[in-house]
Amino acid sequence: MKKNIYYSLLISAMVSVSAAEETRQVDKHEHGVGELNIAIEGNAVDFEFFIPGADIVGFEYEAKTESDIALVNAALEKFEKFDNIFSLPESSNCNLVNSEIGINQDDDHDDHDEHDDHDEHDDHDEHDDHDDHDDHDEYDEEAHNEFVAHYSFNCGNIKEIDRISFPYFTTFPNSGELEVQFVSEIGSTSFEVEGDEPFIDLKGKI
Numbered sequence: 374m375k376k377n378i379y380y381s382l383l384i385s386a387m388v389s390v391s392a393a394e395e396t397r398q399v400d401k402h403e404h405g406v407g408e409l410n411i412a413i414e415g416n417a418v419d420f421e422f423f424i425p426g427a428d429i430v431g432f433e434y435e436a437k438t439e440s441d442i443a444l445v446n447a448a449l450e451k452f453e454k455f456d457n458i459f460s461l462p463e464s465s466n467c468n469l470v471n472s473e474i475g476i477n478q479d480d481d482h483d484d485h486d487e488h489d490d491h492d493e494h495d496d497h498d499e500h501d502d503h504d505d506h507d508d509h510d511e512y513d514e515e516a517h518n519e520f521v522a523h524y525s526f527n528c529g530n531i532k533e534i535d536r537i538s539f540p541y542f543t544t545f546p547n548s549g550e551l552e553v554q555f556v557s558e559i560g561s562t563s564f565e566v567e568g569d570e571p572f573i574d575l576k577g578k579i
C-alpha cells in the first residue's frame with residue numbers, strides 16, 4: 374500500500390521520474406551514476422536506489438564464480454544495513470519499517486541460451502567452437518545489472534530531517550555520483566551528490 378502511495382505521489386509531482394520508471398531498462402543506465410528517489414508523505418519517508426553493478430562490485434554480468442558471488446553477497450549485506458548507505462538525523466526519530474534489497478539482471482542474458490543451437494554445428498567445424506567461446510565472453514562483459522534497494526521509514530518528527538548523509542560513497546569505493554530526486558508535500562527537488570560532499574540539505578523542503 375505504501376508503495377502505491379509512493380508511486381502515485383511521484384506521478385502527480387514528478388512526471389519525468391514516473392516516465393523513467395515505466396520505461397526503465399537496466400541496460401540504458403549510465404555507469405558511475407546511481408539513482409535515488411526519496412519521497413516524503415505524512416510521517417513516512419521512502420528511499421529507492423538503482424545503482425549500476427559497475428559502481429558497486431565493478432562488473433554487471435551474472436555472478437557465477439565463487440569469488441564473484443562472494444563480492445555480490447558482501448555488497449547485498451552492506452545494503453541490508455541502511456546506515457552503510459545513508460543516515461538520517463537522530464532527532465527525526467525515524468524507524469525502518471520495511472526494506473527490499475535485490476539485483477535487476479537484464480533480460481538479454483537469456484540470449485546465451487541460443488549458444489546451445491550453435492553446439493549442433495560443432496561437429497561440422499571445431500574451429501568455430503572456439504570462436505563462439507570468444508563471443509560468449511565478450512557478450513558477458515556487455516551484460517548490465519543494477520542493485521535495487523528500497524527502504525521505508527516511519528518518523529516521529531519528520532520535520533527534523535534537515536540533512537541526509539551518504540556513507541554510500543565510502544562503503545562502495547567504486548561508486549560515482551548519486552542523482553537524487555526528492556519529493557515532499559511542498560514540492561520536488563533534484564540533487565547531484567558526490568563523495569566530496571556526501572549529503573543533501575533539506576532545510577525548508579519538508
Ligand SMILES: [Zn+2]
Nearest residue numbers: 425433517518
Ligand atoms: Zn551497465
